[in-house]
Amino acid sequence: MSPTESQNSKPVPDEVLAEASVWIAKLHGDSRGRAIDNGFRRWLLAHPDNARAFELATEVWEDAENLRRFVTFRPATQIERSSAWRPAFAALACAMVLVLVAVVWYQYAGVISTNVGEQRQLVLQDGTRVFLNTDTAIVVKYDEHARRVELRRGEALFNVAKQSDWPFIVTAGDRQVRALGTSFVVRRDAQRLAVTLVEGSVQVSPVPPAITQLMQTVVDAPVAVEQTPAKAENRNNGEFTMSAGQRLTFSAGAPAKLDTPAVEKTTAWRRGQVILDDTPLRTAAAEMNRYNESKLVVEDVEAGELLINGLFQAGDSTHFANAVAEAYGLTVSKRGNDIVLSGKPVQ
Structure with missing residues (x-):
């Protein structure tokens, strides 16, 4: 050779x-x-x-x-259930995220963030891999007692290097996720916190006040901190032990919710995709807006309730708007940097 x-x-x-x-x-x-x-x-x-x-x-x-x-798109009236996603996933499994990606080593405490439309891959000092989604900020603070990461905003996937004598803990709002060697996603929005376990086992519990003070000692560039979701009451003093495939969601003013969504959908952003499954158009537009400075605006209230199903490229709001408009007889126009969907839907 x-x-x-x-x-x-x-x-x-x-x-x-x-x-x-x-x-x-x-x-x-x-x-x-x-x-x-x-x-x-x-x-x-x-x-x-x-x-x-x-x-x-x-x-x-x-x-x-x-x-x-x-x-990329099929109206709700045409979508098949169960196996509808498989051809798209098989074909796009190796597709890269079509936004900026960086691979960086971090061996110190500090704020690490991504901009809107940017994703980043990190390798921490213990070998743990962290994948940051759009508009995300974390704080890394390792010491001899624990490996701690705070998710201040956004969404991150953690592939944790197993070290049984050095626990790995992610805090987000008033909750913390404790893991050893496992893989999980944490998403923190203004009024919602969700933990999705890809594999392994984690424990989710309230954050002790002392830990909150510890993470706040990290000083770096200003980072906007979202409102903390309301604490959920349960018979185990707020502690949950999760199994692979489960998602635990805390929403402001509501009890904690445990469900089992398809993992390939909740981690689709790692492949540069947004997957919608009977998602109201107004909610779907907000999800697409996470990846683009140009925002989608849905003017008609009735149109905002349309159920959208499909696979879209993260950041491609124009293609999304055109597909929805064609399927439901809406009109696409520009208003400054925004993309406006207007008109009454035709179904």
């Missing part, structure tokens, strides 16, 4: 694929110019892995573009 063949047989490093995805986003963006083109050429020639990564990324981009024309 020649040196070139041997080199091509090796897998492309994840961080190089991440860099390639960034260049694809830049090359297809509105701000593309001579500086971006020159920078891309320098990066492409810097290492043989870069060209291989860009070729793979381009194939995924083109496949995703083709698939979007056929599987």
Whole structure:
């Protein structure tokens, strides 16, 4: 085998694929110019892995573009149950997130955040991998007693490195999630907190006041902190032990809710997707708005109650609006940077 063949047989490093995805986003963006083109050429020639990564990324981009024309949206009256998602997931399982991705090592306490439309992958000092979704902020604070991470806003997936004598604890609002070696997602919105267990086992419980003070000692760039969901009362003093596949949700003014959604839907953002299943259009628009500075606005109250089913690309609000408008006879227009869906629905 020649040196070139041997080199091509090796897998492309994840961080190089991440860099390639960034260049694809830049090359297809509105701000593309001579500086971006020159920078891309320098990066492409810097290492043989870069060209291989860009070729793979381009194939995924083109496949995703083709698939979007056929599987991104179906009206609620046409959606099949159970197996409706499988073809899309099988085809898009390897698709990269079409927003900025970074791979970074962190070995100190501090605030780590993403902007709207950005995602980031972190490897913490113990080997734990953290995936941050759009508009997310966390604080990392490890000491000899525990590995602690605070989710101040947004959504994060934690693949925890197992160390039985060094517990891993995520706090969000007035709740904490305690795990050893496991994988789980925590999402913190203004009036809602949700913990989804992908695999393993975790315990969710109220945060002791001393721990709240500990995490507040971290000083960094200002970070907006959401309202804490109301504490849920239960017979176990607010403690819950979760099993794989379960989601525990705390909403302001409501008791805690335990359900078992399809994990591939709750983690779809890791693949750059938004999956909607009988979701009211107004709620669906709010979900799409998480990934884009340009906001979707649904003007008609009746239209806002339409049930939407489908698979969409995170950040592609224009395609989402056009698909919904075509299915229900609505009108799409621009109002400043916003995308407005107006008119009475035709069903």
